[in-house]
Amino acid sequence: MATSKVKYSEEELVSALKRNERNAFEFLYDHYSGALFNIISKTLRDEEKAADVLQECFLKIWKNIDSYNPEKGRLFTWIMNIARNGAIDAVRAEGRKPVMDDIDSAVALHEQYEDSQTVSSEMKAIVDMLRPERKILIDMAYFQGYTHEEISEKLSIPLGTVKSRIRTALQELKQYFAV
Incomplete structure (x- = not known):
């Protein structure tokens, strides 16, 4: 895992992500992957599948960063929703029902x-x-x-x-x- 030495405000980070700057994506991964993984793995209860969903989430973030609107919420909320939805989709694909209490509370505290x-x-x-x-x-x-x-x-x-x-x-x- 690369450790980004650059620091960003949320606005600077979003701008850099939209410009496809590698350092910005490294920063995003370094600072948010742990929280996203925790949310995903709590939902899936399978670390290997959670790692796969996390990777898919970062691909979605990368491909869809232009759709992020800071007027609708913070960046963390947006990426957490991508992770949460990815985890829910993975659980449903297994034919199970996701448990939401832990996810919603963790998101609220972390925001x-x-x-x-x-x-x-x-x-x-x-x-x-x-x-x-x-x-x-x-x-x-x-x-x-x-x-x-x-x-x-x-x-x-x-x-x-x-x-x-x-x-x-x-x-x-x-x-x-x-x-």
Whole structure:
């Protein structure tokens, strides 16, 4: 994986992507592939297929960057939707139904930041301020990739309790991100 040394604002990045600049695509991949892969793999639950879908997503981004409109939303939201839709399509192709709760919540939290590496450390610091029973659930769901069902089984907590505590924790976290 190439590590881009160039830094971009979102506007500069979009302009460079539209000009097909290699450094811009390297920057995009370096800074967003991890977040996209997490969303895709949570949906697919198969790392090999998730890697394939991630590759397809970056091809779609490259081919369709001219259709991105900053007035309709941030770049991260646009590429996250491409990844999310790719993952959903892959799950449906297997004849399964996608689970959306984790994806929608992860997208909502991640949209507050531009740099995915910063997100991880800053969010973990904020999550550390939560009550222990909420902190462990957020950590397992969003940093370790467990589903609500897996958390319920691992911690021997009813599924409804897991979901309500995660929902409460997410509401509490939103207060920290309010501008």
